[in-house]
Amino acid sequence: MRDHTIDRSDLRGDCGQCFGLCCVALPFAASTDFAIDKEAGRPCPNLRGDHRCGIHAELRDKGFSGCTVYDCFGAGQKVSQITFGGRDWRTGGREHARRMMDVFPVVRQLHELLRYLTEALTLPAARPVHPELRRALDETEALTRRSPEEIAALDVGAHRQRINALLLRTSDLARAKIPGKKKNRRGADLMGARLKGADLRGASLRGALLVAADLTGADLRGADLIGADLRDADLTDADLTDALFLTQPQLNAARGGPGTRLPASVGHPAHWTARL
Template identity: 65%
Template sequence: MSGNREPAAKLRADCANCFALCCVVPAFAVSADFAIDKPAGRACPNLRSDFRCGIHSELPRRGFTGCTVYDCFGAGQQISQVTFGGHDWRTAPHTAKSMFEAFPIMRGLHELLWYLTEALTLPQAHPLHGELGQALDETERHTRDSPDALKALDLATHRHEVSALLLRVSELVRAGVRRKPKDRRGADLIGADLRGADLRAANLRGAYLIGADLRGADLRGADVIGADFRDADLGGADLTGALFLIQSQLDAAKGDGATKVPPSLSRPTRWLSGPD
């Protein structure tokens, strides 16, 4: 249902131009996703002095699957090279606190830019293109803010306003389905047997699909913004035109060579190579 979308390169992570902020800023705890506890603001012990991961090629095997599915939407290089002008937190330690506070705000803004960019490619959303363009411009302006301005930004309110607009986009796009789409917004579908389910144009916003069996399911045109696909089996599923699907959702799921994904996203290599 959606057209091809090609988000700007700045919305894709460029780790070579980032000061490993995702390895420092977030906290994580021992779980299926992480092998160790790490408090917020402390560098992961696997982080090398050159801001590279010392176990990057072995992350799943070493118990760091959570690292492989994280996406900053390019916020890392924006903070590192633009907001802080290339001054890193190691050689300029006085920047650390401010940089670490700004990173999650920038990530939130870049995620919104990704969704707004996609929304503007949808012909069905043409009546809202003016509002979408304004929201995109406003969000982009915030990404150029100073560290202090970013810290003062009410990101929750801005996100709420953009989310409401994106919901209107979703409703316009999915209204073209002849039958009434299923509304499973925020539904608890953890471990659900959804093999072969007809979920075309369904509202799956924020749905919990952890470990769900979606083999052969039809998810064409479904709104999956914020849906949790961790360990969901998408073998043979059709996600063509799925609305607001992002790479990290695919990376967190299982799939195979028969899984159909939007052309702007990449099929995870492990879907073809098998588990690590």
């Protein structure tokens, strides 16, 4: 069981408080996820003058399903309203826009780490490392509030490595409470794997490639899913209760249904219902 008392609603994207930064800063290539190529720093042609998506209700139908699975973890509104004080990239000049595009991807990574650290602090089994987790949370939050120049200069990769070591210890402590032998499939290539009904309780699936894997009816309770690629994985009737570090973007990229059991921190994607 977890302690769900920590409220970090600021770690969910609020497009109404953002200047469409993900639609400008991030690149994408024509594929099954995106209908066109777009380079980093160039606004998506679907972005309107009010920073809203002109095809938001039709993204999947128009070939932009990749947009529907993305989440900035609240970095967009942080950069728009706090780092740059509500001054948008359209009216601030070319240098201002460039700095925003440099800063946003860094803050997005930091907010993703905040999401994981916040979850780790809800795990009773991780109490031995809670003091370190709180310090890491405070340090990471402080980094997001630095000046644009300081944020752009951050070695975010080195910071991620330090936090990842702590999250690994958290995972080990949490999964040790689950009875039985736990599978270690960390970083495994399980693309298209037939795992229907598999017992994956407490397994380490960190960074595993589970694209198009059949996980229908699989038992993933307490499994560590940080960084696992679940694109088009079938989670129909799977049990992910208390799965560790599962994020909404991962679920949004997967397939499932009303019988898929999820942790309280995430919800059933709307397109799962649309498939019924």
